[in-house]
Amino acid sequence: GNSVTQMEGPVTLSEEAFLTINCTYTATGYPSLFWYVQYPGEGLQLLLKATKADDKGSNKGFEATYRKETTSFHLEKGSVQVSDSAVYFCALSEAGSGGGADGLTFGKGTHLIIQP
Amino acid sequence: DAMVIQNPRYQVTQFGKPVTLSCSQTLNHNVMYWYQQKSSQAPKLLFHYYDKDFNNEADTPDNFQSRRPNTSFCFLDIRSPGLGDAAMYLCATSRDRRVEQYFGPGTRLTVT
Numbered sequence: 001g002n003s004v005t006q007m008e009g010p011v012t013l014s015e016e017a018f019l020t021i022n023c024t025y026t027a028t029g030y031p032s033l034f035w036y037v038q039y040p041g042e043g044l045q046l047l048l049k050a051t052k053a054d055d056k057g058s059n060k061g062f063e064a065t066y067r068k069e070t071t072s073f074h075l076e077k078g079s080v081q082v083s084d085s086a087v088y089f090c091a092l093s094e095a096g097s098g099g100g101a102d103g104l105t106f107g108k109g110t111h112l113i114i115q116p
Numbered sequence: 117d118a119m120v121i122q123n124p125r126y127q128v129t130q131f132g133k134p135v136t137l138s139c140s141q142t143l144n145h146n147v148m149y150w151y152q153q154k155s156s157q158a159p160k161l162l163f164h165y166y167d168k169d170f171n172n173e174a175d176t177p178d179n180f181q182s183r184r185p186n187t188s189f190c191f192l193d194i195r196s197p198g199l200g201d202a203a204m205y206l207c208a209t210s211r212d213r214r215v216e217q218y219f220g221p222g223t224r225l226t227v228t
Contacts, residue, residue, distance in 0.1 A: 046217075089159075093215065
């Protein structure tokens with residue numbers, strides 16, 4: 001079955017530091033890949049997505065590139081802010097319309113803490 | 117703005133007392149999902165509707181039911197809540213299967 005593995009947290013960084021949150025996946029075919037962000041007490045917000053190999057998703061200074069050869073979708077940001085403190089989930093969606101799951105498969109989430 | 121709305125945001129119910137959570141959407145999406153998220157865990161899919169077609173996950177307890185009376189609304193019914201059902205319940209929508217999903221703010225359920 002499908003699975004997503006992301007680095008355990010919490011990850012604590014100082015403001016303006018460079019951020020990388022690792023995400024690797026196992027899936028059949030060519031899944032779509034997503035990063036979601038969840039602020040305390042709120043639902044999940046779609047941060048960025050990529051639907052095929054070598055696609056780069058980007059939003060709000062965050063980037064992630066779909067690497068099929070390494071089955072990875074690492075999240076990066078050049079300079080983090082205190083307001084980026086949240087839980088980040090890597091997720092995948094199966095390709096096509098055949099058998100298999102229709103929902104998202106999530107990683108366990110990475111809690112990011114940015115200190116001023 | 118088009119969005120996914122969940123009511124109430126916080127719900128307290130007693131052990132064994134039926135409770136209903138609601139979700140509405142203005143995105144006109146075909147698919148609506150219900151997820152359960154326990155503290156510090158990833159969301160877990162309970163079931164989803166593709167239009168009127170109901171799809172239950174194999175490990176969703178029978179205690180959980182859902183209704184989708186029209187495109188805009190979807191309800192989660194918990195027939196006899198147990199203490200283990202205390203969680204955040206997230207509603208999500210997507211225009212089609214296996215594409216990005218858009219989440220509501222969630223309903224936090226407390227069982228006393």
